[in-house]
Amino acid sequence: MNITYYGHSCFGVEVGGKHLLFDPFISPNELAKGVDVTTVKADYILISHGHDDHIADAISIASRTGAKVVCAFEIHTWLNKQGINNTHPMNIGGKWKFDFGNVKCVSAAHSSSLPDGTYGGSPMGFVIESTEGNFYFAGDTALTYDMKLIGIYRTINFAFLPIGDNYTMGVDNAIIAAEFIKCRQIIGMHYDTFEMIKIDKKEAVKKFMHAGNELILFDIGESKSITSGALDTINR
Numbered sequence: 001m002n003i004t005y006y007g008h009s010c011f012g013v014e015v016g017g018k019h020l021l022f023d024p025f026i027s028p029n030e031l032a033k034g035v036d037v038t039t040v041k042a043d044y045i046l047i048s049h050g051h052d053d054h055i056a057d058a059i060s061i062a063s064r065t066g067a068k069v070v071c072a073f074e075i076h077t078w079l080n081k082q083g084i085n086n087t088h089p090m091n092i093g094g095k096w097k098f099d100f101g102n103v104k105c106v107s108a109a110h111s112s113s114l115p116d117g118t119y120g121g122s123p124m125g126f127v128i129e130s131t132e133g134n135f136y137f138a139g140d141t142a143l144t145y146d147m148k149l150i151g152i153y154r155t156i157n158f159a160f161l162p163i164g165d166n167y168t169m170g171v172d173n174a175i176i177a178a179e180f181i182k183c184r185q186i187i188g189m190h191y192d193t194f195e196m197i198k199i200d201k202k203e204a205v206k207k208f209m210h211a212g213n214e215l216i217l218f219d220i221g222e223s224k225s226i227t228s229g230a231l232d233t234i235n236r
Helices: 058-065 073-081 147-153 171-180 201-210
Strands: 002-005 011-015 018-022 044-046 068-072 087-090 095-098 101-107 124-130 133-137 158-162 185-189 214-216 223-227 230-235
Touching: 011 124, 044 058, 058 073, 068 073, 073 087, 147 171, 158 171, 171 185, 171 201, 201 214
Parallel strands: 018 044, 044 068, 068 087, 133 158, 158 185, 185 214
Antiparallel strands: 002 011, 002 223, 011 018, 095 101, 101 124, 124 133, 223 230
């Protein structure tokens, strides 16, 4: 699997020859001004919840690429009204088999409203299962005991966890989350974009290391590939 970071919580993951794009927030992000949003690839767009910093570029990218958007039912309805009809509505607890693998929707403790203020449904995370490996994209969430269920019922090779605090869990709770899901390799997200979620990156990496885990922090625009359970930089 190849992983590309587009800033904030937006990642592209290539699985089974398909490009999965999570929570597209690129063009409004000053830190991602070096990313050309018109070149971002997507066969599928997975949206964890309706806040603008997770959905801002969903309509433009979906229109350009024809990608199928996987999201909560309420977001699906809203997107349909915006002219995006290639959608697949889901909800927490549901699983669906796509051509790249399975998507399982899991709980996220957060809020969700759409850019026009309408209700965005329940926020959620995604567990992706494929022949190339399994990973967990937590979305915006607090630490929850429900995460233990993921560790019990799924083998997770790596996970995307928010670490910025204030709006989501911070570093200390993300370390506990890593233990709950029984995953040692964590990719940090939802940090540094805004003043209230800026972190000490060196200290965060050190804390994870002391807990016996690895915290990987990408540069925006950087890509890495998964090989034998390790992340290797392939380009910047």
